Amino acid sequence: MTNLTATVADPAASDAPVIAYPTPLLRIDGVTKKFGAHSAVNDLSLDIKAGEFFALLGPSGCGKTTLLRMLAGFEAPDTGKIELNGEDIAAVLPHQRPVNMMFQNYALFPHLNVRDNIGFGLKSAGLTRLGIDTRVAEMVALVKLQGLEKRRPDQLSGGQKQRVALARALARHPQLLLLDEPLAALDKKLREETQVELMALQRQLGTTFVIVTHDQEEAMTMADRIGVMNEGRLQQVATPRQLYEAPASRWIAEFVGDINIIEGGITHRDSHRLTIAGRDVGTLFAIEPRQPVGDAVICVAIRPEKIRLSRRGPATDLINSGAMNSLEGVISDVGYLGGRSLYKVKLDRGATLRVALANTARLDVDAYSIGERVAAWFAPDDCVVLVQ
């Protein structure tokens, strides 16, 4: 790696290739962590760029917290490498890493007040009294905790504790901030407000955030990219939109958001269009995905809000030309959710589709009711074809 003959680095004399692309801030390379026979994290590789807001999303027990704890240094990987700025940090102890963590239960020190909690990491960094006070005041202003400096954690509300924990973790200006379910303990309203604040804060500071969450809405709202984990493996790494509109597998499609899954087989393909015989549905048209699928059994995934309902159905020439899928059925259930309504349509062929319609008018005299015959129609573009 380094030139042994020259002690002073000279970029011109160096025989190392000039790196055209910046190295990622964090590189996780083939990391495996086992607890007994169970692999919590299994051969996982991931690059995270500097300044990114990255979310690790997965059901509980998928290994996302173990991965986070390895980044913080509380667990050591069995195999694989974790590099920060190109340096292997496997042997670096937690207190020596330029990484800070915000714990799920906040882990505020109960015997210290807000100011001393935030200043704790600065004191260990050897800052002077004055330096600590200045930085603490900055952090207090950043998370809007003015006037609460003298309070102890048990005199704070849940939202205030969350802010103290955030300020404490940010006070040392870490290169990487790890957040373990940071909003799980807040109620829904406060959680949504805090999500927005957290995003604004991250953009303002430019710190790289890695957040662990089981709440997909949280991940979708905040993150630049999401890594979906299941059983210790990364299933897909993508932007929120890609993840939702182009899930890589049936598992992800079902895990992220609501979706209708129709199993079937390909009966015909011409150029990019597939004709599919869907089980309990009938003939469907869909667009061939970028990764071509074989003739194996496939499934067609369609989001409930991508389906439209009407009493008469679309024009027959649209259907006959394959420009629109139309399925006939009867409304079997209606769920009113305020902004939208969820309908269940029992198709004549046997399958049930879930359809979400926005309630755009206050007095909707045209709303569908149970037992009504409808046509459910959707464009082939809106179908995602997935391998079983």
Next chain:
Amino acid sequence: MAVHPLRLSRFNVTSLVLGLAFLYLPIVILVIYSFNASRLVTVWGGWSTRWYTEFFNDRAMLDAAWMSLRVGVVSATLATLLGTLAAIALTRGAGFRGRMLMSGMLYAPLVMPEVITGLSLLLLFVALDAGRGFVTVTIAHTTLTMCFVAVVVQSRLAGIDRSLEEAAMDLGRDPLRAFIAVTLPLIWPAIAAGWMLAFTLSLDDLVIASFTTGPGSATLPIRIYSEVRLGVKPEINAICTLIVGFIAVVIVLASLVSKLSSARGESAAPL
């Protein structure tokens, strides 16, 4: 804080009074008779403090009290040190093999009859040819009391979130400094309570001390016991009253310490 005062029923008042009388009547009688002017223990001869004066002039009794105090302080301190370390090892080292066996073995002395503990220590000291006296009694009392300290400290430690120490490490403290900065202040009330418990247990012990002490180094309970065998002198009442008073002060101090620390945002020690 407008908590409605709980009204006690007649039954509750009666049972409370009877219970307290059962517990404290003997001590009250002892205290009253310590101020008895008469030489006869059972005959009231008017108020006097002469038995207190007598005690403070009784060289042998004062020596025994001083011995007890020294044994108590040294053994309580050693027991607190060892018991706290044991408690930390047992709560923090959750993964190590034989942890259940270890904690079982640590707690066995709690239920071990004192006669057996005393006898086994005596055999050990004889086998080691250790001259019996202050050192042997102190070691014996440390053995007796460290498991009590371990229990008290362990229950407190178990209630402390492990992630607090991790947070301290994450914020730049090495494991030892993280422990000192975060865990130690939080378990401090339990350590103090453990020390006081160990101290009073040591002060109170007769059985183990009489097995492990040697000539010329009697503790106060041994001294009192041997005096009583020759007949109860009113001076004994005075000494016992002083001991009761001393222990009462220690207990009040202990609860004040734990109240103060809980008022500062920590929960009270489990005692």
